[in-house]
Amino acid sequence: MAVSGAVEPGPPAAAAAPSPAPVRAPAPEHLFRPISAEDEEQQPTEIESLCMNCYRNGTTRLLLTKIPFFREIIVSSFSCEHCGWNNTEIQSAGRIQDQGVRYTLTIRAQEDMNREVVKTDSATTRIPELDFEIPAFSQKGALTTVEGLISRAISGLEQDQPARRANEEAVAKRIDEFIVKLKELKQVASPFTLIIDDPSGNSFVENPHAPQKDHALVVTHYNRTPQQEEMLGLQAEAPPEEKPEEEDLRNEVLQFNTNCPECNAPAQTNMKLVQIPYFKEVIIMATNCENCGHRTNEVKSGGAVEPLGTKITFHITDPLDLTRDVLKSETCSVEIPELEFELGMAVLGGKFTTLEGLLKDIQELVTKNPFTLGDSSNPGQMEKLQEFSRKLDQILQGDMKAHFIMNDPAGNSYFQNVYAPEDDPHMKVEHYERTFAQNEELGLNDMKTEGYETGLAPQR
Numbered sequence: 001m002a003v004s005g006a007v008e009p010g011p012p013a014a015a016a017a018p019s020p021a022p023v024r025a026p027a028p029e030h031l032f033r034p035i036s037a038e039d040e041e042q043q044p045t046e047i048e049s050l051c052m053n054c055y056r057n058g059t060t061r062l063l064l065t066k067i068p069f070f071r072e073i074i075v076s077s078f079s080c081e082h083c084g085w086n087n088t089e090i091q092s093a094g095r096i097q098d099q100g101v102r103y104t105l106t107i108r109a110q111e112d113m114n115r116e117v118v119k120t121d122s123a124t125t126r127i128p129e130l131d132f133e134i135p136a137f138s139q140k141g142a143l144t145t146v147e148g149l150i151s152r153a154i155s156g157l158e159q160d161q162p163a164r165r166a167n168e169e170a171v172a173k174r175i176d177e178f179i180v181k182l183k184e185l186k187q188v189a190s191p192f193t194l195i196i197d198d199p200s201g202n203s204f205v206e207n208p209h210a211p212q213k214d215h216a217l218v219v220t221h222y223n224r225t226p227q228q229e230e231m232l233g234l235q236a237e238a239p240p241e242e243k244p245e246e247e248d249l250r251n252e253v254l255q256f257n258t259n260c261p262e263c264n265a266p267a268q269t270n271m272k273l274v275q276i277p278y279f280k281e282v283i284i285m286a287t288n289c290e291n292c293g294h295r296t297n298e299v300k301s302g303g304a305v306e307p308l309g310t311k312i313t314f315h316i317t318d319p320l321d322l323t324r325d326v327l328k329s330e331t332c333s334v335e336i337p338e339l340e341f342e343l344g345m346a347v348l349g350g351k352f353t354t355l356e357g358l359l360k361d362i363q364e365l366v367t368k369n370p371f372t373l374g375d376s377s378n379p380g381q382m383e384k385l386q387e388f389s390r391k392l393d394q395i396l397q398g399d400m401k402a403h404f405i406m407n408d409p410a411g412n413s414y415f416q417n418v419y420a421p422e423d424d425p426h427m428k429v430e431h432y433e434r435t436f437a438q439n440e441e442l443g444l445n446d447m448k449t450e451g452y453e454t455g456l457a458p459q460r
Helices: 012-016 110-114 146-159 161-167 169-185 226-231 319-323 355-367 379-397 436-442
Strands: 045-050 057-066 072-079 086-092 100-107 116-119 124-127 132-134 142-145 192-198 217-222 253-259 266-275 281-288 295-301 309-316 325-328 333-336 341-343 351-354 402-408 427-432
Touching: 086 142, 100 110, 110 146, 116 146, 116 192, 142 146, 146 161, 146 169, 161 169, 295 351, 309 319, 319 355, 325 355, 341 355, 351 355, 355 379
Parallel strands: none
Antiparallel strands: 045 057, 057 072, 072 086, 100 192, 100 217, 116 142, 124 132, 124 192, 253 266, 266 281, 281 295, 309 402, 309 427, 325 351, 333 341, 333 402
C-alpha cells in the first residue's frame, strides 16, 4: 500500500509572484507530525478497501505520526459500515533497528496503566508473575496503553471460551481462572512486571518523566541472535565457510547394476568402504549372480599410490599365523622362497582375506590350471606340481615353516600385525624407492600432476 503526501497550496502572495519558485517535495517532518489531539491539521488519509469479513468495501484510515522521544509510525484503522467489522494496527515507518530492545516496566500504581505502548508484530509480551506470554507474530502491532494490552489479551482468551466450554470444560475453567487474574492486574492490587522484548527494536513504552530518567522502566538494547535475524527476514552475517561434511559411507552397503561375467545376465554388485586399522580405507566389491550362481569378490584401494613401495616379509611359525588378515592389492606380487614360488602382479586380482584363504587360492590356481593337466601335460611338470601342493598342505597344516613375502610397488597392500601398535617380531616391513620400470608399469612416468597447464598449445 503506497502512501503519498499532498503538497498544500501556498499563500496568495506566492501565487501572484512573477517567477514562482520550484515546488519541492514535503520534508519528512511535515509528513510525520508529533501525535497531539490539539493539532487540527493532522488528519488521517482515507482509502476505500476490501472488507475481509463480508467482502464489501470499507474504509481504511492511515495516520502518519511521530511519538515523542521515539520515532515515526503509521497508525491504520479499518471499519466496515456494512457488517460493522473494524480493526486497528500500527506499523513502523522506519527501518529495522541495528539492535533489539527490551522494556522492563514495574507497575506499582494506576497511573502506570495509562502509559502509551507501541507493540510491533515481532514483539513478545510477558508478565512473569502470572507466567503469561504473548508470542511474537501472534498479534498485529498496536498503539495502546498498558491497560489496553491486558484488555486485548483478555479479549483474545475470552473469544473461544464458548466453544471450549462445550468441548473441553476443564480447559475452559482454567482459562476462566486465568482471565480473573488478568482482570485483577488492571486494579494494580499488587505490583507486577511487564516485559516487552522486540528484536526489531521498534517497540516503545512511554516514559512520562522524559527527558528525566524513569526509575520504574529499564530499557535494554541487545544484539540479535541468528534465530531472531531469520525470524525478521534479515540475512544474518554468513559464518566462516566450513568445509562440507563428507558423507560417511563406512556403515552403508552401496549397490549398482552390472552384468555377470560368466552368463552376462543382469546382476547386482555390492560395494562397501572399510577402514583397516593401522592402514587405510579399502573398497570391497562382491557380485552374486542369481541366474548361474557365479560369485566374485574384489578389493580396491581407497587411497592414492603411496610415495614409496612396500615389501612385507612374514615368517610363518604357528598355525594361528594363518588366521591373520591380508589385503593383497592388484599391484602386489607374492613370493614363497621355500617353495620357489612367485605370483606376479594382477594375478588373483585384489583380495581381502586371511593368510590361509590366500594360500588356498594360490593352491587352487596352480593345481587346477588346465594347461598343466590332462594327457598333454609334462610328467616332470606334474611331479613338480604335486610336490608344490604337498608342501603347501604342510604349511596350511602348520607342519612346515615358511616365509611369505608381499611386494607392492604401489604401497597399497597390508598384512595384519597382531602386536600393533608395537612391532611384530615375525614380520619385517620395508619401504623402498620404486625403479623406473615399476613406475612405468604403474603408469606414473607419464603422469604429470603439477604445472601441466603451462606450455600447452591450443588445439586447432
